[in-house]
Amino acid sequence: MSRAHVLVLPFPAQGHVNPLMDLSHELAKHDIKITFVNTDFINKQIMEAEATRNEDKEQVGSDQIQMVSIPDGIEQEEDRNRWEILIESIWQVMPMKLEQLIQEISEKSENEKISCVVADAAMGWALEVAEKMGIHRATFLSTSAAVLALCFSIPKLLDDGIIDDDGTPTKDQIIHLAPNMPAMRTKHFPWAQMGAGLNAQKLVFNCMMRNNAAEIAEWAICNSAHELEPSAFAYAPNILPIGPLQASKSNHVDHLAGSFWREDSTCLNWLDQQPDKSVIYVAFGSFTIFDLLQLQELALGLELSNKPFLWVVRSDINNGAVNAFLKEFEDRLCSHGKVVGWAPQQKVLTHPSIACFLSHCGWNSTIEGVINGVPFLSWPYFADQFLNETYICDIWKVGLRLNRDNGIISQEEITFKIKQLLNDEGLRARASELKEKVIDNVKDGGSSNKNLKNLVDWIKA
Known part of the structure; x- marks a missing residue:
């Protein structure tokens, strides 16, 4: 009998790899096999860091989580620091490589076929590959739910004249997507703060415009909790919080970490x-x-x-x-x-x-x-x-x-x-109160815990 086999694909950056690795360990607890796919460059960094962290172990990884990699199409190492080159290369090269990898895995064993793809929201093309191959698909947001809510609102921002066609704010102003949503300063929109010039801004904005991950995903999940962003989840109810994933990490503190650098303990x-x-x-x-x-x-x-x-x-x-x-x-x-x-x-x-x-x-x-x-x-x-x-x-x-x-x-x-x-004792007290509220979400009966269990049941169905 075949068991559930999930392919997990993060965007090639530390802040995207870590939470998806945490999610992978949560899924692995339920006897779900994980194939974790990085780019060749990122995979090499992680393996080197893990090897030094686990010098007394014969191998890196586990039976439940297999680390594999595919090319990102970038030949010059310094180009990976340029957002416009990195993003464009990913979209042009990786979809074909991912499809080939899925086919290779399926050909190895009928019982090991990929049954679900969980892809970073920034890698929405991976869900297009999964849909084409008849595979279940979920998108994972490694940022706040409010960011995805902002992406949903781009057409309205264009219609209202708040941004130009390339994402440039028409003026510096404060907006609210909905009455109870956090205030957003237009010059601080994520695509306008890439720190790499106008070309990078345009490319990131266009990527967010054409990224239909939430539309073709069967599940849209994020590493957040309802108490952290109630207004964002009310505004975009199709996004389901399953976090904070880090709050469950104490059970496997020595798990495969996904860090790009050697930690100084x-x-x-x-x-x-x-x-x-x-x-x-x-x-x-x-x-x-x-x-x-x-x-x-x-x-x-x-x-x-x-x-x-x-x-x-x-x-x-x-x-x-x-x-x-x-x-x-x-x-x-x-x-x-x-x-x-x-x-x-x-x-x-x-x-x-x-x-x-x-x-x-x-x-x-x-x-x-x-x-x-x-604090x-x-x-x-x-x-x-x-x-x-x-x-x-x-x-x-x-x-x-x-x-x-x-x-x-x-x-x-x-x-x-x-x-x-x-x-400021009041500030410290609020930090302590927020901690307790948020951690309750991942305990049995908590809203994030229920969402995660439902996700597991869906994957294994």
Whole structure:
């Protein structure tokens, strides 16, 4: 008898791979076989990181989750940092490669055929492949539900003259998609904040316009919870929350992680030596890049706060003048500060010594902070992060904004907001209350737990 076999396909970025890996482990608990498909480039990064994390194990992965890869069509490695090239290449090359992979899997064994494709909402073409091959399909949103609701509203935004045909806002204004939806600033629409020029904006906007994932998907699911975005789920009731997936991760903390970089676990020992609720955790995800001036202002702001801090600075930006500055900085502040290349973030945020999270407000980081009751200092960089900041600071009221002066967040602003946050007992109480509400969703009887069980039943039917 054949068992359910799900092919999972994330967009090739860290913030998309992680939640789909968490979902894969949840599905695997129910005896569902998973084929997890990355691009060749991303798969190589993950395998290298996993090999060093599990040096005492003979192989990476598990019987339930098989890691495979297909080409993304990009020949020059530096082109992967250019959104317009990455997205266009994905749409042109990967659909055919994915179809070939599904056929190869089906030919190996009648009992191992792919029965369902779960694809990242940014990879809507994969659902077109699945539909063509007669395979069940679900789309997964790795951002907030409000982002997909915004995508649904693009035709109306065009009709109302709020944006031009290429997605450019006609003017900088604040809008609400519905009366109770979060305020959205038009210049902060995700496609207008790609940080790579007008060509990238146009391509991302056109991709979102032609991406009909939600239309041809039989299920539309997201890593969120009803209590986090009630207005978004009311506005788009076909989107079903199944999260926060990270809240169930304690049951398999040593599972296949999907991290692109080797984690520096020495920071956990360092945290053990710090007082409870004393450490400022600083991490900006996998894309944020600062120039040297902004990095220096951040470093000096942390120093002036006179609080212990754990700061993640990725290896791909820690070179040249940045490396020299950080080495001198860390040597000077070694008694109460630590800089690492990459951290086991979920373990860090569960640590009792963490006082707050200075974050880029990526959705995964936002969820991880929320489920641990950690207050935020928000520093959005691009894409949907400005909308997430609105949730954090204005809707949930569990964080404070860092304000820019001529494009720079000064050391004085950083120090001031750290002190303000740490002295705000009301904010900390709200963060703790939100944690309890959200985690209840994934417990037996919770709304996200029910949705996930229904998804499992559908997959296995």
